[in-house]
Amino acid sequence: MALIKSKITRDTLHLPRKQARECVDLEASLDDPSAEVRRWAARDLANCPNSSKALVARLTTEQNTSVREVILTTLTHLGDEVAVAGLVECLRSEDTSLRNEAIEAMKQLPEAVAPIMHDLLHDTDADVRIFAVNVLESLRHPDVERWLCEVIMRDTHVNVCATAVDLLGEVGQKDALEPLHQLKARFTGEPYIQFAADLAIKRISED
Numbered sequence: 001m002a003l004i005k006s007k008i009t010r011d012t013l014h015l016p017r018k019q020a021r022e023c024v025d026l027e028a029s030l031d032d033p034s035a036e037v038r039r040w041a042a043r044d045l046a047n048c049p050n051s052s053k054a055l056v057a058r059l060t061t062e063q064n065t066s067v068r069e070v071i072l073t074t075l076t077h078l079g080d081e082v083a084v085a086g087l088v089e090c091l092r093s094e095d096t097s098l099r100n101e102a103i104e105a106m107k108q109l110p111e112a113v114a115p116i117m118h119d120l121l122h123d124t125d126a127d128v129r130i131f132a133v134n135v136l137e138s139l140r141h142p143d144v145e146r147w148l149c150e151v152i153m154r155d156t157h158v159n160v161c162a163t164a165v166d167l168l169g170e171v172g173q174k175d176a177l178e179p180l181h182q183l184k185a186r187f188t189g190e191p192y193i194q195f196a197a198d199l200a201i202k203r204i205s206e207d
Helices: 002-013 015-029 035-047 052-059 065-078 081-090 096-107 110-121 126-136 144-154 158-171 174-186 191-206
Strands: none
Touching: 015 035, 035 052, 035 065, 052 065, 052 081, 065 081, 065 096, 081 096, 081 110, 096 126, 110 126, 110 144, 126 144, 126 158, 144 158, 144 174, 158 174, 158 191, 174 191
């Protein structure tokens, strides 16, 4: 019995190192030729708090849809700065599916995404600004309306403003009325902006 007790004690002492080795092994498995192995590794890495870097690196090259879905789910579960930064980089990808998947993942991380939303809405790439507005669509955060108002008052790109005014028409309150009128004045020659802004103004005024 003493020998068994001694063995249990030694194994217990080595548990943290075993866990660390397991996480390293799982990260290595993300490059396995088998999609099934990669998928299980991505799932199990949810228990490894420092695995976001490896997951993000694999995400940018992974071609298997089911593996990519699990990677995104795990990154959403981890939700740390590295995970969010990796999702932001996906917004710049030429892969439309990856961009859309990243947007959906970011929508699930309101507290992690909120601190970087200002930078995203001021990005030099108009497409990234549009994607940022798309993230706001489901981002449960009290500043969503304020961010949208800032976009339609400041952004010079008509497509960015069009995306923002569409969403503002759904979530805007009385404070959005003046920014909407300013938007109409800035884009007098854009029929869609005029239409969408009028629709938003009507909806807000009737509430």
